[in-house]
Amino acid sequence: MINDSSAFLTQFIRHPLTTGAVLPSGSTLARDITATVPQRGHPLVVELGPGTGVFTQAIQQRLAGRGHHLAVELNPTFATGLARRHPTVDVVHADAATLGGLLSERRLAPADVIISGLPWAALPGNRQSAILDAVVGALDTTGVFTTFAYRHALPTRPARRFHRLLTEAFDEVTVGRTVWSNLPPALVYHCRGPKAVASGSGT
Numbered sequence: 395m396i397n398d399s400s401a402f403l404t405q406f407i408r409h410p411l412t413t414g415a416v417l418p419s420g421s422t423l424a425r426d427i428t429a430t431v432p433q434r435g436h437p438l439v440v441e442l443g444p445g446t447g448v449f450t451q452a453i454q455q456r457l458a459g460r461g462h463h464l465a466v467e468l469n470p471t472f473a474t475g476l477a478r479r480h481p482t483v484d485v486v487h488a489d490a491a492t493l494g495g496l497l498s499e500r501r502l503a504p505a506d507v508i509i510s511g512l513p514w515a516a517l518p519g520n521r522q523s524a525i526l527d528a529v530v531g532a533l534d535t536t537g538v539f540t541t542f543a544y545r546h547a548l549p550t551r552p553a554r555r556f557h558r559l560l561t562e563a564f565d566e567v568t569v570g571r572t573v574w575s576n577l578p579p580a581l582v583y584h585c586r587g588p589k590a591v592a593s594g595s596g597t
């Protein structure tokens with residue numbers, strides 16, 4: 395998708411810290427990170443940071459018209475484009491940290507699945523904690539949270555801090571295979587058993 399790639403690059407140049415990548419994720423990473431979307435029933439699926447919609451498309455394919463898909467995007471250009479392309483998705487231009495309020499406004503139950511495309515390693519500690527608190531507060535006790543990390547960035551301080559926050563916030567954090575075909579290579583964290591709000595560190 396050359397148009398998506400150039401749109402993404404433009405947004406990276408304008409908003410490098412919140413966009414957090416120069417290219418959209420690839421389809422293999424999208425398949426891995428959305429594998430937790432149930433293929434039966436009517437789940438509530440929340441997507442954070444959809445960008446140009448690679449994960450959105452994969453979620454919609456798995457839902458096949460079932461459930462409710464809420465996509466929360468901070469960048470108005472991405473949000474407008476996504477809403478146009480996916481009229482059946484509940485796209486909202488908002489900060490992921492306000493997720494609890496967004497669900498309350500819609501009178502929606504806790505989420506069955508939350509899928510994040512957020513650039514965690516580009517966020518300061520207080521923002522990581524605030525958004526992770528919102529995720530933990532919005533997720534059903536039997537729900538699952540998936541998010542990805544770029545492999546090359548794992549040794550960095552923000553990425554290690556984020557991993558620590560995940561292990562504080564969930565009973566179980568497992569790491570998926572590395573998707574080497576992704577640019578850059580990335581892996582998925584699967585988090586279950588939300589146990590408490592993340593502790594703010596700011597470090």
Ligand SMILES: C[S@@+](CC[C@H](N)C(=O)[O-])C[C@H]1O[C@@H](n2cnc3c(N)ncnc32)[C@H](O)[C@@H]1O
Nearest residue numbers: 414415418419443444445467468469489490511
């Ligand atoms: C690394 S891009 C990932 C985009 C897409 N999920 C993908 O994998 O191609 C990060 C996305 O998160 C969005 N974002 C960053 N901070 C956000 C926040 N606080 N709330 C909602 N979206 C945010 C950015 O605008 C961007 O669309």
